[in-house]
Each structure stands twice: as C-alpha cells, then as structure tokens.
Amino acid sequence: MLRSLHMKLVMILVLLIMSLMMVVGAFLVNSVTVFYLEDFYTQIAEVFQSRSLYEDLTAVTEESSSESAQRMAQVLDAYAGKLGVDGRNRKLYILDSSGTCLIRPEGDTAPLEYTRNLTFALTEGMKTMQVGDESSVAENYMDVAIPIQRGDNRFVIYILDNKAASNHLTNQMFVLIMEALVFGLVISVLLSFLLSRTIATPIRRLTEGAMRVARGDFSNKIEVSSRDEIGVLTDTFNDMAGQLQDTIRQVENERNKLDTLFLHMTDGVVAFSREGLVIHSNPAAARMLAAHIGAETTYGDLFEGQPELAQVMEAPDHLEGELQVGESYLQLLMAPFDRGQAVGGVLVVIHDVTQQRKNEEMRREFVANVSHELRTPLTNIRSYAETLSENAGRIPADTEKKFLGVILNESDRMTHIVQDLLTLSRFDSGRDDLKMSRFSFKTAVEDLYHAVYMEAKRHNHTLKLELEPDLPDLVADRERILQVMMNIASNAIKYTPDGGHITISAGRCEDRVWMVVDDDGIGIPNQDRGRIFERFYRVDKARSRQSGGTGLGLSIAREIVDRHQGVLVLQEKEGPGLAVRLELKIEGPANG
Numbered sequence: 001m002l003r004s005l006h007m008k009l010v011m012i013l014v015l016l017i018m019s020l021m022m023v024v025g026a027f028l029v030n031s032v033t034v035f036y037l038e039d040f041y042t043q044i045a046e047v048f049q050s051r052s053l054y055e056d057l058t059a060v061t062e063e064s065s066s067e068s069a070q071r072m073a074q075v076l077d078a079y080a081g082k083l084g085v086d087g088r089n090r091k092l093y094i095l096d097s098s099g100t101c102l103i104r105p106e107g108d109t110a111p112l113e114y115t116r117n118l119t120f121a122l123t124e125g126m127k128t129m130q131v132g133d134e135s136s137v138a139e140n141y142m143d144v145a146i147p148i149q150r151g152d153n154r155f156v157i158y159i160l161d162n163k164a165a166s167n168h169l170t171n172q173m174f175v176l177i178m179e180a181l182v183f184g185l186v187i188s189v190l191l192s193f194l195l196s197r198t199i200a201t202p203i204r205r206l207t208e209g210a211m212r213v214a215r216g217d218f219s220n221k222i223e224v225s226s227r228d229e230i231g232v233l234t235d236t237f238n239d240m241a242g243q244l245q246d247t248i249r250q251v252e253n254e255r256n257k258l259d260t261l262f263l264h265m266t267d268g269v270v271a272f273s274r275e276g277l278v279i280h281s282n283p284a285a286a287r288m289l290a291a292h293i294g295a296e297t298t299y300g301d302l303f304e305g306q307p308e309l310a311q312v313m314e315a316p317d318h319l320e321g322e323l324q325v326g327e328s329y330l331q332l333l334m335a336p337f338d339r340g341q342a343v344g345g346v347l348v349v350i351h352d353v354t355q356q357r358k359n360e361e362m363r364r365e366f367v368a369n370v371s372h373e374l375r376t377p378l379t380n381i382r383s384y385a386e387t388l389s390e391n392a393g394r395i396p397a398d399t400e401k402k403f404l405g406v407i408l409n410e411s412d413r414m415t416h417i418v419q420d421l422l423t424l425s426r427f428d429s430g431r432d433d434l435k436m437s438r439f440s441f442k443t444a445v446e447d448l449y450h451a452v453y454m455e456a457k458r459h460n461h462t463l464k465l466e467l468e469p470d471l472p473d474l475v476a477d478r479e480r481i482l483q484v485m486m487n488i489a490s491n492a493i494k495y496t497p498d499g500g501h502i503t504i505s506a507g508r509c510e511d512r513v514w515m516v517v518d519d520d521g522i523g524i525p526n527q528d529r530g531r532i533f534e535r536f537y538r539v540d541k542a543r544s545r546q547s548g549g550t551g552l553g554l555s556i557a558r559e560i561v562d563r564h565q566g567v568l569v570l571q572e573k574e575g576p577g578l579a580v581r582l583e584l585k586i587e588g589p590a591n592g
C-alpha cells in the first residue's frame with residue numbers, strides 16, 4: 001500500500017515534470033526558430049532596402065549577364081558582413097532568369113536545390129519582381145530569393161541559410177532542458193518520498209487501526225496528528241470505532257442475557273435455520289425431547305409428524321403442535337422469525353404439560369370419585385327410607401331399627417367423607433394453619449397405643465409397643481400428628497385379618513423422630529404401592545367401604561406430614577403385611 005502510494009506519487013511527479021519540460025522545451029525551441037527566421041528576413045530586408053546597396057547595384061551595367069553577375073557579386077561581397085553571408089552556413093548565389101547558377105560560394109560544388117522560394121522567384125518573381133521569402137519553421141533551412149533586373153538581364157539573388165546557428169542554440173537548449181529534466185526527476189523522487197511520508201504515514205496508521213478494529217480490538221484510539229482531511233477522517237474513524245464498540249457491547253450484553261435466559265428457562269427452545277438445521281437449542285429442549293441436539297440435527301429429526309418447516313415459515317403468527325415423548329406430554333409452539341430475510345428460520349418453544357395433564361386427569365377422577373362416594377350412601381339412605389315410608393306400620397320393630405341404623409350409618413359415612421373433603425380443600429387453599437406446640441413424642445405414641453388397643457383387641461390382634469429410650473419432645477401440631485398416627489394404626493387394624501400381629505415402634509434418628517406401624521395383614525400389591533397416597537385410591541374398594549374407609553385418610557395424612565416437612569412412606573419389609581413409616585423433624589418445619 002505504502003509502496004504503491006509512493007510509486008503513484010513518483011509517477012505523477014515524473015509525468016508532471018516531463019510534460020512540463022516537454023511543453024517548455026517545445027515552446028522555447030519553436031520561439032528560437034521563429035525568432036531566427038524573422039531575424040533572418042529582417043536582416044536581409046534591411047540590407048536590400050538600404051539606399052547604398054541600391055545605388056551600388058544600380059551602378060552595375062555590364063552587357064553580358066555573367067559579367068553583371070560578377071559585378072553584383074563583388075558589390076554584395078562588400079555587404080557580406082551585414083547580410084551574415086559567410087559562405088559556409090549562409091551562402092549567396094546569383095542565378096540568371098533560366099535558373100543557371102552564375103555565382104556560388106567558393107568550393108561549393110553541391111547542386112543547388114530549387115526550393116519553394118527559389119522556384120517562386122524564377123517563375124512568378126521574374127514577371128512581378130516579387131521576392132520569395134516564405135520559409136517554414138519546420139524546414140531545416142531558411143532562404144530568400146530576390147529577383148533583380150540589370151539592363152535587359154534578370155537575375156535572382158538567392159541567400160540560403162542552413163540554420164546552423166539556430167540549431168546550435170536549440171541543441172544547447174535541448175541539453176539544458178534534459179539536464180533540468182534529470183534534476184527535476186531527482187527532485188521529484190525526493191519530493192515523493194517526503195510527500196508519501198506526510199500523506200502515507202497517517203493513512204498507514206489509519207489502516208492499522210482499521211485492521212485492529214476488524215479483529216475486534218478496540219483498546220487503542222488512532223492518534224490524530226493533523227487537522228487536514230486525513231486528520232478529520234481519523235477523528236471520524238475513532239468516533240465510528242467508539243460507537244461500534246458501544247453497539248457491540250450492547251449486543252453482547254443482550255446476547256448474554258438471552259443465553260442465560262435460554263440456559264435456565266424451564267421451557268425448551270430450539271431455533272432452526274431456513275434449511276431446517278439447528279442454530280440454537282437449550283439444555284431443557286434436549287432433556288424434554290430426550291434427544292441429542294447437535295449442529296447436524298434437523299427439524300424433521302426432532303419434530304416428525306408435526307407441521308412442516310415450510311408451513312411454519314408461511315404461518316401468519318404461530319402454529320401449535322403436541323408431542324408425546326415417553327411419559328411426557330409436550331406442547332409445541334412454532335413461530336417463524338425474520339421471515340423476509342435470508343437469515344430467518346423457525347423458533348420452537350417446548351412446554352412440558354405432563355403435570356397439567358395429570359392434574360386435569362386427577363381433577364376429573366376426583367370429581368368422579370366424590371360423586372360416586374356420595375351417591376352410594378345417598379342411594380342406600382334413599383332406598384331404606386323409601387322402604388320404611390312405603391311400609392310404615394307394617395315393618396317389624398327390629399327390622400325398622402336395623403333399617404334406621406343403616407340410614408344413620410350411611411349419613412355418618414357421608415358426613416365423614418364431607419369432613420375429609422373439607423379438610424383437604426382447606427389444605428389445598430392453604431387456609432388450614434398448623435397449631436405448633438412442643439409435646440412429648442413418647443406420650444403421643446403411647447396415647448395412640450392406648451387409643452387403638454381396644455379396637456385391636458376386638459379383632460384379636462396382638463398389639464405391641466416398642467419405644468427407644470429417651471424420646472425427645474417434638475415441635476408439631478399435636479392434633480394433626482395424632483390424626484396421622486391414628487390413621488396409620490387404624491389401617492393396620494382394618495387391613496389385617498383377625499388374629500394378626502401389629503407392632504408400633506418409635507425412635508430417634510439424628511434431628512428426627514420416627515414411628516413405624518408394622519402389620520402382617522393383607523399388604524399392598526407392588527403395582528398399588530405408589531398410589532395409596534392418592535385421593536380416593538383404595539386397593540380393595542369393597543373392603544375399604546365395608547370398614548368405613550373413605551380412601552382419603554392416607555392422602556390427608558401425607559398432606560399433614562408434608563406441611564410438617566416430614567416423611568410418610570411405605571417401608572420395605574420381609575413377609576406379609578405392610579409397614580408404614582412416619583418421620584418428623586424434632587424442631588418442627590424450618591419456616592414454621
């Protein structure tokens with residue numbers, strides 16, 4: 001760049017000087033030639049128009065033309081100095097009217113060339129006595145042919161100059177011009193160095209700065225050394241680089257924000273190019289789609305059976321789709337971006353709606369269950385009441401009593417269900433506050449033991465209580481925790497055939513207390529173990545209902561224990577029956 005700029009400057013200056021020299025040289029050479037030509041004619045005219053030469057020539061009156069020519073030559077010889085005739089560079093000839101050369105300089109043997117002026121004087125001039133004095137600057141000679149009449153004879157005095165003097169001068173001038181040219185060239189080279197330094201150095205600095213900016217290095221500003229156009233350009237460039245840096249920083253900032261958002265958002269996001277290749281995806285998308293997403297992954301690989309990419313690109317706003325991956329239900333929202341541009345593509349947002357689906361399903365099931373659970377006692381109440389009313393006075397007293405007993409039982413069951421539902425609804429809406437207090441865990445377990453002892457006896461169960469020594473006091477809602485314990489223990493009694501063995505054990509483990517109710521009853525099949533904490537879930541509906549169960553007891557218990565940040569689980573055990581384990585924090589829930 002620098003070299004080429006330098007070369008350009010050298011070339012410009014050389015061409016400038018050469019053309020200047022050529023113009024000046026041509027002008028000078030032409031001026032000198034014209035001056036010599038004009039001077040030649042002026043000199044000849046002055047001499048020939050002088051009275052003395054006229055008188056001298058008039059005195060020549062010889063008879064023969066050769067004699068006359070001799071005489072005229074002698075006369076003109078006397079004027080040789082004034083005419084500049086030296087016989088070498090400027091020669092004088094006298095010709096007769098036929099063009100025969102009568103007088104020529106001594107030693108001049110070359111044939112005389114009949115130039116335009118001489119021919120004119122010998123033809124036209126012989127008649128009109130007009131002088132032939134029109135020499136061209138371009139010719140390498142200048143001449144004048146003067147017709148003259150002596151007596152009856154007509155002659156032509158012809159003076160021919162070979163321009164030696166003018167050529168000599170122009171040659172010298174040419175040499176001078178060449179010298180000046182060489183000198184000028186040397187100066188131009190030196191000048192170009194200087195100029196290229198002053199012009200090219202700031203340009204080079206600007207170029208280096210621009211290259212740094214192109215590499216993304218905005219650390220240094222370019223020094224502004226002058227106030228000329230390059231200085232202004234450098235200044236503007238610095239401003240532009242500054243603004244570019246700000247913009248890039250802002251864009252990077254936005255990108256970082258978006259990257260963080262993409263990285264941590266729970267919804268999956270995958271962006272595809274117009275060609276259907278993945279441009280961007282977040283970890284959530286790979287997790288939800290259970291697929292490895294790389295640069296080679298295509299739209300078709302991930303969303304087979306969904307709206308085509310071209311369809312999405314044409315969509316006015318967005319398209320929706322749904323996908324099932326394993327157990328998960330995914331809702332897809334597909335929208336085109338930068339549609340009109342080559343860089344555009346499609347953005348797919350993946351939302352996991354599995355829980356939503358489950359909740360909906362559970363809600364539906366719950367409503368169906370509630371209706372069913374309430375309908376059964378209602379139907380019973382109605383049919384018994386109907387029978388009593390239709391057969392009033394005809395039914396034996398003990399049957400009537402039995403019927404009324406069923407009605408009371410069923411309404412109790414309904415009340416029970418409604419109460420349980422109310423409890424759950426209070427938990428769901430967060431309206432049920434725990435009444436925390438510190439109480440003896442040991443006493444609570446012992447109370448439970450005594451409370452269920454009679455019931456266990458009725459079923460011929462062997463009820464054992466195993467307590468670790470030094471059980472600590474516990475911070476919890478005593479009533480609620482007792483409700484949980486009671487539920488677990490009653491279930492053990494209910495679902496163990498008469499004559500079973502039930503053990504209530506309790507102890508402490510680090511910052512928690514635990515209680516396990518272990519029975520050797522009917523137990524729970526493996527496939528149902530995960531579901532018994534769900535609302536209304538019962539392994540054997542008939543048996544549960546028979547024993548007055550609502551299927552809500554364990555779900556209420558789980559709800560209460562969760563609110564205490566405790567644990568209520570089925571414990572693995574050997575042999576038949578079930579072991580339910582309750583764990584509670586000694587100091588109560590962390591925020592409670």
Ligand code: ADP
Pocket residue numbers: 487491492493495496519521522523524532537538539540544545548549550551552553554555577578
């Ligand atoms: P229920 O009011 O029907 O007893 P629960 O929520 O207390 O409702 O229990 C849910 C279901 O779990 C019961 O219907 C029963 O099938 C099963 N279950 C609970 N405890 C036991 C147990 N100790 N042994 C066997 N099955 C049990």
